Amino acid sequence: MTVSNPPTPAAPAPAGEVLLEVTDLKVHFPIKRGVVVDRTVGHVFAVDGVDLAIRRGETYGLVGESGCGKSTLGRAILRLNEPTGGQVVFDGTDVARLKGEQLRKSRRRMQMIFQDPMSSLDPRQPVESILLEGMHAHGLDRDKEATARRLRELLAAVGLPESSLRKYPHEFSGGQRQRIGIARALAVEPDLIVADEPVSALDVSVQAQVVNLLEQLQQELGLTYLVIAHDLAVVRHISDRIGVMYLGALVEETGSQELYENPLHPYTRALLSAIPVPDPVIEDSREQILLAGDLPSPANPPSGCRFHTRCPWRQATLCDTDRPQLREIGGGHRVACHYAEDVRDGLIQPHKVEPELVEAASVNPDAAAPDVGSVTEIL
Ligand SMILES: Nc1ncnc2c1ncn2[C@@H]1O[C@H](COP(=O)(O)OP(=O)(O)OP(=O)(O)O)[C@@H](O)[C@H]1O
Ligand code: SF4
Numbered sequence: 001m002t003v004s005n006p007p008t009p010a011a012p013a014p015a016g017e018v019l020l021e022v023t024d025l026k027v028h029f030p031i032k033r034g035v036v037v038d039r040t041v042g043h044v045f046a047v048d049g050v051d052l053a054i055r056r057g058e059t060y061g062l063v064g065e066s067g068c069g070k071s072t073l074g075r076a077i078l079r080l081n082e083p084t085g086g087q088v089v090f091d092g093t094d095v096a097r098l099k100g101e102q103l104r105k106s107r108r109r110m111q112m113i114f115q116d117p118m119s120s121l122d123p124r125q126p127v128e129s130i131l132l133e134g135m136h137a138h139g140l141d142r143d144k145e146a147t148a149r150r151l152r153e154l155l156a157a158v159g160l161p162e163s164s165l166r167k168y169p170h171e172f173s174g175g176q177r178q179r180i181g182i183a184r185a186l187a188v189e190p191d192l193i194v195a196d197e198p199v200s201a202l203d204v205s206v207q208a209q210v211v212n213l214l215e216q217l218q219q220e221l222g223l224t225y226l227v228i229a230h231d232l233a234v235v236r237h238i239s240d241r242i243g244v245m246y247l248g249a250l251v252e253e254t255g256s257q258e259l260y261e262n263p264l265h266p267y268t269r270a271l272l273s274a275i276p277v278p279d280p281v282i283e284d285s286r287e288q289i290l291l292a293g294d295l296p297s298p299a300n301p302p303s304g305c306r307f308h309t310r311c312p313w314r315q316a317t318l319c320d321t322d323r324p325q326l327r328e329i330g331g332g333h334r335v336a337c338h339y340a341e342d343v344r345d346g347l348i349q350p351h352k353v354e355p356e357l358v359e360a361a362s363v364n365p366d367a368a369a370p371d372v373g374s375v376t377e378i379l
C-alpha cells in the first residue's frame with residue numbers, strides 16, 4: 001500500500017515565470033428551496049479545491065466530463081463567478097480580493113473566448129462596436145487615428161477583411177464569428193486568455209484553422225492560454241501541460257505528451273483507453289477500461305476519493321474514506337490517487353465495478369444544468 005504524501009503546493013510550472021497561480025479555489029453554488037422565503041438547502045460543489053499554476057506564454061489544457069466544473073473554474077479565475085474560497089494570484093495580485101476599479105483593471109488583462117460565438121456576440125452591434133466596447137471601457141480608444149489603425153490590425157490578426165467592421169454577427173460563418181470573438185478578446189491587449197471550448201461549436205473543417213490561429217497569435221503576442229475542451233485531441237495538440245478534472249477537482253496534471261504516454265490516474269486511463277487506435281491489430285488487442293455508472297452529483301459528492309464509485313482500481317482501504325490530495329510523484333507529474341505508484345508499477349490490477357446508484361448530477365432546478373455527458377463524450 002502506498003501512503004499519500006502531503007499535498008504539493010500549486011502546480012510545478014516547468015521553467016519560466018508563473019503568471020497565474022490558483023490555490024485551493026472553491027466555488028460552491030447554493031441550492032435554494034422555498035415558496036415564500038428562499039432557504040439554502042445545500043450546495044453544488046462545482047469547484048472544490050483546485051490548485052494549479054500557469055507560467056507566462058504557456059498553454060494549459062483542462063479536460064473533464066460535462067458538469068465537472070471546468071467552465072466554473074475558468075469563470076472564477078476571471079471573477080465572473082465569485083469564488084467561495086481560495087486564491088487566484090494573477091501576476092502577483094490576488095484577484096479574488098480585488099474590488100471596484102482595481103478589479104475592472106485586472107479584467108482587461110484576462111479575457112475569455114466562449115464556446116458559442118453567436119450567443120456571445122451582441123447581434124444588434126456591428127463588429128466595429130463589438131471590438132470598440134472593451135477598448136472604450138479601458139480608455140484604449142482616445143486617439144481616433146490610432147484606434148482606426150488598431151481595429152484594422154485586429155481584423156488582420158484574425159484573418160478577416162476590413163469590410164467586416166460594418167457587418168453584423170449573423171453575416172458571418174461560425175468560424176468567422178469565432179475569429180471576431182478572438183479579436184474582441186485581443187482588443188484590450190490581455191496577457192491571459194481563458195478559451196472555454198473555443199472550437200467545439202464549429203465544423204470539424206474549421207476547427208483546425210481556429211486552433212492554428214490561436215497558436216499563431218500566442219507566438220506573436222506572447223499570450224498565455226487556459227484552454228478548456230471536451231476533445232482530448234484538441235487539448236493534446238495545443239497544450240504544453242494538461243489538467244484532468246473530475247467532480248470539481250484536478251485528478252492528474254502533467255506535460256501533454258507524458259499524459260498520453262503515461263497516464264497514471266485510473267480516471268485518465270479510462271478516458272484514454274476509450275480513444276480508438278487507427279491500427280486495427282492494436283485496436284483489437286488493446287485493453288479498454290469501461291467506467292461503470294454515471295458521474296455522481298456535485299451536490300453530493302462521494303466520500304473519500306470522489307472517483308471511488310467508478311474506479312476499477314478501488315482498494316478496500318483509504319479509497320472510500322480519505323480524499324487523496326494532488327501530489328507530485330516525479331518529474332512534475334501530479335496525481336490525486338492513494339495508489340498511483342501501485343497502479344503505475346502494475347502492483348494492483350483493474351477489476352470489474354458494479355454500477356452504484358448515484359443521485360443525478362443536476363440537482364439545482366435554477367442552475368444552468370449541463371447535460372451529464374458520457375465518458376466517451378470527452379473524446
Ligand atoms: N450559476 C450556477 N448556479 C448553480 N449551479 C451551477 C451554476 N453554474 C454551474 N452550475 C453547476 O456546477 C456544476 C459544474 O458546471 P460547469 O458548467 O462548470 O461544468 P463544465 O465542466 O463546464 O461542463 P460542460 O462540459 O458541460 O460545459 C454543474 O453541476 C452545474 O449544474
Ligand atoms: S484513490 Fe482509490 S478510488 Fe481513487 S483513483 Fe486511486 S485507486 Fe481509485
Ligand SMILES: [Mg+2]
Nearest residue numbers: 070071072196
Ligand atoms: Mg463548460
